Amino acid sequence: MWAYLHKLASPQGFYALSVRLSPWCWGLALTLMVVGTIWGLGFAPADYQQGNSFRIIYVHVPAALLAQSIYVTMAVAGLVFLVWRIKLADMAATAMAPLGAAMTFLALFSGAVWGVPTWGTWWQWDARLTSMLLLLFLYFGVLALRGALGGRQSAARAASVLTLVGVINIPIIQYSVEWWYTLHQPATFSVTSRPAMPSDMWLPLLVMVLGFYCLFLAVTLTRTRHEILRREASRRWVRALTGEGS
Amino acid sequence: MAFDSWQAFLAMGGHGVYVWSAYGVALLLLSGTVLQVRLERRRVWRRVSRQARRGRQRGMDRGAS
Incomplete structure (x- = not known):
């Protein structure tokens, strides 16, 4: 077990695993997202209050979930890197940051255009919306640090520290709808109770959420591989790969 | 199907602008994201093969001397 984990934590072991797994993740992500989009846009019933604007939920909720999940994953990777000095953890954190920023932006944008017909405003400085905007700036900060400091060790440490400090924002996003008065409705899904919407509304949402998570996995596996190649380009095992083509 | 026609589908009950x-x-x-990953893949492989060529050359130099 430990030997296996040790092998996985080595760039070379992870590389082999990623080559095998990532095509499946990409395929699954594409399939689930196409099915979920067609189902959600064309077949799910319209909401009796919100009408068809409710269909924005099928991009809004998966994007918001991913935005936070990616951040937490990055923070865990940052901790692993700082404590155990495992380079692979930092490579993975580097790989997933842009997707996290994109998903945070998508959650904010889809929320804003959903807000216009539903709340009569596209923006409000309330707790949920503001903490989500802060998340976007945290992503920008991490990306800017890595961009400015290049691939050096100091960039990795600074980005990890910033990610870890910013993780305080995640429970604030989570509980903002309960702690403060906000326009935003409470969570649609919870682990403990059945969803408060009919199954032909939440099933396509579930498909979309799973599709987005598959995409997260696919992007992270593939981009971590690229990061490994970039940082270890002079190693013998990487040079040996060129014999096999691309 | 939740819509009667393509027009209705595109209009989204008057909420088309927001939904689309x-x-x-x-x-x-x-x-x-997909495009970025593909471009990055090409860039990274070009770099790796450049390094490999340089490595082979160095190996040959050493072999000659």
Whole structure:
């Protein structure tokens, strides 16, 4: 077990695993997202209050979930890197940051255009919306640090520290709808109770959420591989790969 | 089907602008991600093969001397 984990934590072991797994993740992500989009846009019933604007939920909720999940994953990777000095953890954190920023932006944008017909405003400085905007700036900060400091060790440490400090924002996003008065409705899904919407509304949402998570996995596996190649380009095992083509 | 016609589907009951702009931005961001990953893949492999060539050359130099 430990030997296996040790092998996985080595760039070379992870590389082999990623080559095998990532095509499946990409395929699954594409399939689930196409099915979920067609189902959600064309077949799910319209909401009796919100009408068809409710269909924005099928991009809004998966994007918001991913935005936070990616951040937490990055923070865990940052901790692993700082404590155990495992380079692979930092490579993975580097790989997933842009997707996290994109998903945070998508959650904010889809929320804003959903807000216009539903709340009569596209923006409000309330707790949920503001903490989500802060998340976007945290992503920008991490990306800017890595961009400015290049691939050096100091960039990795600074980005990890910033990610870890910013993780305080995640429970604030989570509980903002309960702690403060906000326009935003409470969570649609919870682990403990059945969803408060009919199954032909939440099933396509579930498909979309799973599709987005598959995409997260696919992007992270593939981009971590690229990061490994970039940082270890002079190693013998990487040079040996060129014999096999691309 | 939740709609009677393509027109109704595109109109989204008067909410078409909101629904389609949200999905449009989603498509843009997701295809941008895929494109970025593909370009990065090409860039990285070019770098690796350059390094490999240099390595082989160095090996040959050493073999000659």
